[in-house]
Amino acid sequence: MNFRDELKKRILIGDGAMGTLLYSNGIDNCYEELNISHPDRIETIHTAYLEVGADILQSNTYGANYYKLKRYGLEEDVSSINRKGIAIAKKAAKGKAFVCGTIGASRSIRKSDLELEEIKRSFREQLYSQLMENPDGLLFETYYDLEELETVLKIARNETDLPIIANVSLHEIGYLQNGIHLNEAFDRLQELGADAVGINCRLGPHHMIRSLEEVPLPERAYLSVYPNASLPDYVDGRLVYEAVPEYFGSSALKMREQGARIIGGCCGTTPKHIEAVKKALGNLPPIKEKQIKARKIEVIEITHNENTIALHEKAKTERTILVELDPPKKLGIEEFMAGAKALHNAGADSITLADNSLATPRISNAAIGTMLKKEIGTEPLIHITCRDRNLIGLQSHLMGLQTLGLNEILVVTGDPSKIGDFPGATSVYDLSSFDLICLVKQFNEGLSYSGQSLGQRTNFKIAAAFNPNVRYLHKAVERMEKKIACGAESFLTQPVYSVSQIEEVYEATKHLDTPVFIGIMPLTSSRNAEFIHNEVPGIKLPDNVRKAMAAAGNDPDRARAEGVSIARELVNAAIEKFKGIYLITPFLRYEMTAELTGYVRKVDNERFVEVTAYEQ
Structure with missing residues (x-):
């Protein structure tokens, strides 16, 4: 089978969550490390998704980069964990499904946590490790920051001709966190060589479908959708997703109507959800035309200052x-x-x-x-x-x-x-x-x-x-x-x-x-001077200042006068x-x-x- 050929002809069904199943079984540490310590557990989950109809299995390598593995003292095992993750997925697939090497985003809401140069180095190490195991494609997912996704996509496209799925994540319907609309984001990603562009995580089926209503079919790529099972609830200290598989399956039909060519699941989804998707879609062909819902462009009002000069402007001249x-x-x-x-x-x-x-x-x-x-x-x-x-x-x-x-x-x-x-x-x-x-x-x-x-x-x-x-x-x-x-x-x-x-x-x-x-x-x-000098980090008072304050003794008026x-x-x-x-x-x-x-x-x-x- 050829990934790109199959994508042209039919809707491919992705798998669902890995972490959700591991978490439900009481595992709450580094999921990617299980590739080494308990490969059988990972293979069992891959096999479960394959048996219910998944056409694409993603490797258990989402967070297998230097910075995330470092939290567990595993930063030296980036290569082995990534290579093993691909190998396990390929073993489970048995040639019946495509295997995509998964690479997740490094940046979270704190964009300043990692500079782009650090991200590039980490990404290259993870990418090269996965390419050594010859996956059928690459899946980049959960990228809230478009700059990061564009950066890693450029690197990957320069290094390999493998099919690439590039998924962003949204806080709001139809918009990335920097205000960029999905249309623009998808255009930029397909220009950089992504074979499929899409959305995953954060939102459930309803909001993802609404997001896609304003998106035309890409000219040089296909649409990919990996919703969460639902919005999560917080019960007894744990996140719980309560959407029933039947609802998830019926939602897949609506995703197809919006042009989705790859449909899988993210947080909260299980083999039952993917089985429901397979059953709902059957052998329905992908759509090749769609009606676009007109995007409502909100006019942003400009508020005016009162008649005061900004402090920073005033300080430039007076x-x-x-x-x-x-x-x-x-x-x-x-x-x-x-x-x-x-x-x-x-x-x-x-x-x-x-x-x-x-x-x-x-x-x-x-x-x-x-x-x-x-x-x-x-x-x-x-x-x-x-x-x-x-x-x-x-x-x-x-x-x-x-x-x-x-x-x-x-x-x-x-x-x-x-x-x-x-x-x-x-x-x-x-x-x-x-x-x-x-x-x-x-x-x-x-x-x-x-x-x-x-x-x-x-x-x-x-x-x-x-x-x-x-x-x-x-x-x-x-x-x-x-x-x-x-x-x-x-x-x-x-x-x-x-x-x-x-x-x-x-x-x-x-x-x-x-x-x-x-x-x-x-x-x-x-006393104030000595406290600042000895206990306030980074501040050291000159000796003459400390001596002058000490000379004032315990006389508060004299000390005040000396301080001024x-x-x-x-x-x-x-x-x-x-x-x-x-x-x-x-x-x-x-x-x-x-x-x-x-x-x-x-x-x-x-x-x-x-x-x-x-x-x-």
């Missing part, structure tokens, strides 16, 4: 002062609001509000920000961490901020929960700071993470964090550049404590057009090099940062007078 004032840990905001007013009156352009700094719960910065905007008239800068919210919560939070008109945001990773008041709490980190910046940028284009229209474009101004307190400053600058590529428009630094460090940061970042706000946090006591004096020296150095100043208020001691804010304004005014007098 002095801009941001002052951080943490929301209270306890209910009652009278003192906080008094501090915010003092800072605003002193000349702060924006009050920045941390998001549960040091993993300690505080009053919601969105609530506080709304009050500041309403009662004081300042434009707050809202911090958003990746720690506290999963992807659902982050998207909801962003939509809430847009609705409240809080558009200046700072994206940060967030301190791990173990350092805070609740060390047993979970640090979520569904997204990295890079991913979250990309998500916010996508929001500004009117698209949610899943690719669904938001109905409006958001107008977030995206600031990001920059830590200069590292051994290799050029590495930190490289991270900055990556964040700029993701969409960052300005940077706030961690606090610095030496003039020489400010000069180093300037030299390292002066090639960037993106404004940098130098972070300065006044010290409050010698040291901060003034840093301010003087910063305003020579940077338009942006970021003052960090320690322990709600807003009188210190208010004084420093006033000092910056005074210095600028004096310089303005001097320049004006000189010009006259």
